[in-house]
Amino acid sequence: MPADYAFPDASAKNAAGELETEKMSLSMGPSHPSTHGVLRIQMELDGEIVTKAEPVIGYLHRGDEKIAENMTYNQFVPYTDRLDYLAPLANNMAYAIAVERLAKLEVPPRCQAIRVITAEMARLSAHLLGLGAYAIDVGAWTVFMYTFTEREKLYRLFEELTGARFTTSYARIGGVARDVPEGWIGRTTAFCDQFLPILEEILKLLTRNKIFMDRTVGIGAISRQDAIAYGLTGPNLRGSGVPLDLRKDKPYSGYDQYEFDVPVGASGDCYDRYLVRGEEMRQSVRIIRQAAGRLPDGPWHVTDARRIFAPPKEKILTSMEELIQNFMLVTEGPQMPAGEVYFEAENPKGALGFYVVSKGGGVPWRLKIRAPSFCNLSILPKVCVGAMISDVVSILGSLDFVMGECDR
Amino acid sequence: MSAETVAALKAKFPNITDRASLDHPAVNAPAAEAGGVLQALRDEHGFDLLADVTAVDWAKGSSPRFTVVYHLFSTTGHGYFRVAADCPLDGDPEVPTATGLWPAANWHEREVYDMFGIRFTGHPDLRRILMWDAYPYFPLRKEFPLAGIDTPLPDPEIAAETGTAVKPAPMAGGPFVASSGAMNMTEAEPRAKDESWNERRTKPEA
Numbered sequence: 001m002p003a004d005y006a007f008p009d010a011s012a013k014n015a016a017g018e019l020e021t022e023k024m025s026l027s028m029g030p031s032h033p034s035t036h037g038v039l040r041i042q043m044e045l046d047g048e049i050v051t052k053a054e055p056v057i058g059y060l061h062r063g064d065e066k067i068a069e070n071m072t073y074n075q076f077v078p079y080t081d082r083l084d085y086l087a088p089l090a091n092n093m094a095y096a097i098a099v100e101r102l103a104k105l106e107v108p109p110r111c112q113a114i115r116v117i118t119a120e121m122a123r124l125s126a127h128l129l130g131l132g133a134y135a136i137d138v139g140a141w142t143v144f145m146y147t148f149t150e151r152e153k154l155y156r157l158f159e160e161l162t163g164a165r166f167t168t169s170y171a172r173i174g175g176v177a178r179d180v181p182e183g184w185i186g187r188t189t190a191f192c193d194q195f196l197p198i199l200e201e202i203l204k205l206l207t208r209n210k211i212f213m214d215r216t217v218g219i220g221a222i223s224r225q226d227a228i229a230y231g232l233t234g235p236n237l238r239g240s241g242v243p244l245d246l247r248k249d250k251p252y253s254g255y256d257q258y259e260f261d262v263p264v265g266a267s268g269d270c271y272d273r274y275l276v277r278g279e280e281m282r283q284s285v286r287i288i289r290q291a292a293g294r295l296p297d298g299p300w301h302v303t304d305a306r307r308i309f310a311p312p313k314e315k316i317l318t319s320m321e322e323l324i325q326n327f328m329l330v331t332e333g334p335q336m337p338a339g340e341v342y343f344e345a346e347n348p349k350g351a352l353g354f355y356v357v358s359k360g361g362g363v364p365w366r367l368k369i370r371a372p373s374f375c376n377l378s379i380l381p382k383v384c385v386g387a388m389i390s391d392v393v394s395i396l397g398s399l400d401f402v403m404g405e406c407d408r
Numbered sequence: 409m410s411a412e413t414v415a416a417l418k419a420k421f422p423n424i425t426d427r428a429s430l431d432h433p434a435v436n437a438p439a440a441e442a443g444g445v446l447q448a449l450r451d452e453h454g455f456d457l458l459a460d461v462t463a464v465d466w467a468k469g470s471s472p473r474f475t476v477v478y479h480l481f482s483t484t485g486h487g488y489f490r491v492a493a494d495c496p497l498d499g500d501p502e503v504p505t506a507t508g509l510w511p512a513a514n515w516h517e518r519e520v521y522d523m524f525g526i527r528f529t530g531h532p533d534l535r536r537i538l539m540w541d542a543y544p545y546f547p548l549r550k551e552f553p554l555a556g557i558d559t560p561l562p563d564p565e566i567a568a569e570t571g572t573a574v575k576p577a578p579m580a581g582g583p584f585v586a587s588s589g590a591m592n593m594t595e596a597e598p599r600a601k602d603e604s605w606n607e608r609r610t611k612p613e614a
Contacts, residue, residue, distance in 0.1 A: 058538035065523075066547055070554050070585045101431055228483060231458050231512030242483055249486040331598050332586050339430040342479050342488060344459065355479065357464055360590035368462040370479075378515040407538060 021046060026389070030059050034137045034393040037403030041380070041392070050392060053384035055377055060407035068367035072333025073099050073173050076367070081167040083369065084405040086129050087122035087348045089158070092171035094345035097252055098354035099173045101341045103334070105305055109296040111175050112254040116291045117188065118161070118170060119253075119345075120284040124195075125154045126348035127277045127284075134274065134397035135206060138215040146202045153191055160184055173334050174309035175301025185292045192285045192292075199285075203278045216270035220383050220395035223268060230379040233372050234350025235276045236399055240268030246346035258290045270398035277400070308334040333362020349373050349402060369408055373401035410487065413453050421445055427492055432479075434490035439476070439503040442493035446478060446506055455480035455489050461506065461516035463524045467550040473498040474526055478506070495526060502527040523548035 013019060029040035038059035044052035064083070068076050080095040081088035093115045100107065107115075132147035155165040160181055162168040170177050206212045222232070227240035237244055245262040247255040263279035265272025302309050310329050311322040338360040344353040350372025357366040376399050384392050410433035418424060421441055427434035437445045449455040460479040466472070472494035480489045495501035505528040506513040517528040518537040525546035528534060536543060540562035545552055555576040561567040586598045 058536075058540070061538040063547060066552075066554060069588070072586055104430070228457050229511050231510065231516075233457075244483050337430075338590070339428065341431045342460070342490065343431070344481075344488075351459065353460055353479070355460065355462060355477065359588045361588050362586045363588040365588040366464045368460070370460040370462075374515065374519075375512060378512060382511075 023051060028392070030056075034396055035403075036133060036396070036401065039377070039396075039401075039403055039406075041384075043384070043389070043392070045389060048388050048390075050384050050387050050389060053381050053392065055380045057374075057377065057403070058407055060403045062408065064408045065367055065369060068364055070363070072362040073336065073364065074329075074334060076364075077171060077173075078167065078169045081169055082404055083371065083408065084126070084347060084349055084352070084373070084402045085166065086402055087119075087126040088166070088168045089118040089122035089162075089170055090126075090345065090347045091352060092169060093119050093253065094343070094347060094352045095354055096171035096173055097345065098341060098343035098356055099334075099336070101343050102336050102339060102356050102358055103173070103305070103308060104337075105174055105302055105308065107175060107253075107302055108299045109254065110298045111300045111302075113291045113295050114176055114180060114300060115171065115253050116255065116258070117185075117288055117295075120287045120291075121154055121157065121188070123284045123348045124281055125151050125158075127281050128154075130348075130397075130400040131202070131206075131274070131277060134400070135212070137393050137397040139211055140206065140209065143202055143205050146198065146205070150195060150198060150202075153195075157184065157188055157191060160187075172301065172309065174305050179300045180295075185295060189289060189292050192288055196282070196285060199278075199281055206274065207278070213271065215390075215394050216274060216398065218267070219270045219391050220387065220398060221267055221269040222379060222383055226379065226382065227268065230382070231375040232350070232379060233375065234347065235273055235280060236350065236376050238263065239265035239273035239276045239398075241265055246344055246351055250344070252343075252345060255287075258287045260284075260286050270394050273398045273400070308336075335362060336360060336364075344370065347372060349400060349405065350376060352405075369405075371405040371408060373403070373406040374408075377401050377406055410489075413449070413489065416453070417445060417448060420448060427490065429490060432488035432490050434492065437491055437493050439493045439496055442476070442478070442491060443504050443506060443509070445491055446480070447509055449480055449489055449491070450509060453489075454482045454485050455487075457481040457483050458506070458510040458512045458516070459488070461513055461520060463520045463526055463548075465524060465548065465550050471498050472496070474501040474524060476503050476520065476526060500527075501525065502529055504529050505531040507531055522546070525549065 024045045026043045026045055027040060028043060029035040030038040040056040042054040042056055043050050064079050067079060077092055077095065080091040083091050128147040128151045132144035135143035158168055159165045161184060162170045222240045224241050227237050227242060241264050243262050243264045248262055260283040263276050265276050306325055310326050315322040316326045336358045338358050340357045342353060342355045344351040352372055353370030355368040356364050359365045383395055387395065414433055414435060417435060421444065423441055424435045424437045424445060427436045459481045462477050464475045464477060474495040476493045478491040493503055495503055505517055515537060517531055518535060520526050521528060521534055522536040522538055523546060535541060542562065544559065545557060558576060559574040561573060
């Protein structure tokens with residue numbers, strides 16, 4: 001032992017005659033299994049009680065907004081995959097709709113329905129991973145195995161549709177990359193049919209599970225007022241009892257044609273957020289079934305926007321006019337009017353917003369990404385105070401954030 | 409609802425003006441009055457959720473150079489509202505903070521400060537949030553190059569030990585990108601931006 005080191009006097013008392021305690025500082029992360037990525041939380045502890053929690057973010061900052069200012073609108077689609085990389089299909093769609101609002105472009109019903117199906121499948125896949133990982137965080141391994149198996153089935157369908165399992169880049173400004181393959185809709189509804197009983201089984205593993213309830217009920221409660229004041233969105237806001245769902249309240253892509261319910265929590269604790277996500281998966285299946293059941297025929301991309309959506313490949317190879325059109329699109333980008341739009345979509349993690357400022361031409365002047373995970377994490381300093389250190393793990397898992405989106 | 413909201417705001421704050429918008433109702437407010445406008449929107453018109461705070465850099469030479477943009481959402485009326493405030497000083501942009509109205513503004517304003525260098529007066533904790541504390545630049549300003557700038561590592565001890573720095577990305581003459589704005593065909597053609605070398609300026613000898 002170094003000579004200058006001595007144990008503090010354990011029997012030291014303060015002025016009030018109580019035993020002297022010392023606050024301890026603890027850095028959790030950036031590489032900690034429960035921080036789901038690279039989040040660091042600098043905590044101050046009084047024994048096992050958290051007295052201060054300061055999230056340190058930015059470890060995954062890649063400058064997506066700067067990159068967006070330096071490329072055409074279509075070139076940015078793959079970057080949106082890498083925001084919330086657990087639900088790239090939903091991000092693609094949110095970005096495409098934001099730019100379409102700028103161009104005042106209305107996509108045909110078939111395209112809207114395809115986008116709804118894929119976005120809801122992305123929600124299923126994101127919630128399945130979030131749920132499985134959350135269960136591991138609070139000590140239940142098995143759930144992860146079930147949810148990952150189901151997620152794998154979804155990924156097979158994604159691969160068939162987009163050619164990629166993870167980074168799908170499926171949406172285009174004014175349409176989607178390609179029409180759904182033959183028989184894919186049938187396989188998707190077949191997935192839904194077999195998925196529902198398994199989902200019930202998964203939720204049964206947790207909903208009345210004594211250990212899971214001990215770790216979540218009454219932990220990390222967020223009041224309705226706080227949830228709104230901190231700008232929470234998505235399941236975290238609804239877990240606190242605010243029935244806000246942009247699919248219902250500000251419908252886009254034809255969500256108003258489908259019947260579904262918006263689950264809300266009562267007390268805003270970790271358990272409520274879990275229940276909301278569980279129920280959302282059932283509702284997503286409902287939406288997928290409705291959309292797949294009456295998928296409209298017709299074009300799957302806009303047909304009247306020559307300066308925005310690329311012509312069919314066979315035309316490019318055989319006709320001079322379409323060749324020039326394609327060349328202009330690729331080199332200069334889809335031509336947008338000047339102006340600004342702000343669009344938010346209800347993504348698995350919350351409201352993903354894109355604020356696009358255009359000066360005309362094929363490149364955005366400014367593109368701001370409003371990341372739901374960023375806003376949801378900002379409540380952490382408030383909600384962690386007074387919790388035990390093991391509760392912090394539970395709270396983090398229940399907020400279900402993705403650092404790729406938070407840091408951009 | 410939106411037209412009435414704008415009219416009511418204009419009656420209360422004579423200095424605000426309509427802002428051209430393709431989607432949601434929007435107003436321009438002087439930076440000093442932006443806080444009052446936001447508070448009126450929150451308390452009198454039900455825009456209770458601060459969805460987003462961001463800024464736009466209109467590039468060096470334009471005045472006003474920086475505009476701070478707020479997006480509000482009403483959880484009861486289900487509509488958005490945009491408030492834009494031009495920063496009065498181009499060289500030293502600052503606007504009053506909205507953290508007193510919404511704690512949500514805290515992180516958003518830290519990010520705007522981090523990326524644009526716009527100071528929010530009265531902010532309780534105005535530090536960088538995505539970049540590290542000692543980072544010397546504001547990366548989303550238009551003059552900041554896409555490739556980045558040579559910068560010391562965040563930790564001086566590690567920098568001294570390894571002798572390395574954060575290097576600009578190797579761009580190899582590219583990327584060849586189009587520019588924002590309506591232009592004639594020759595100008596609109598994609599070209600190398602902010603690179604160390606291109607056809608007019610040859611690659612420096614290594």
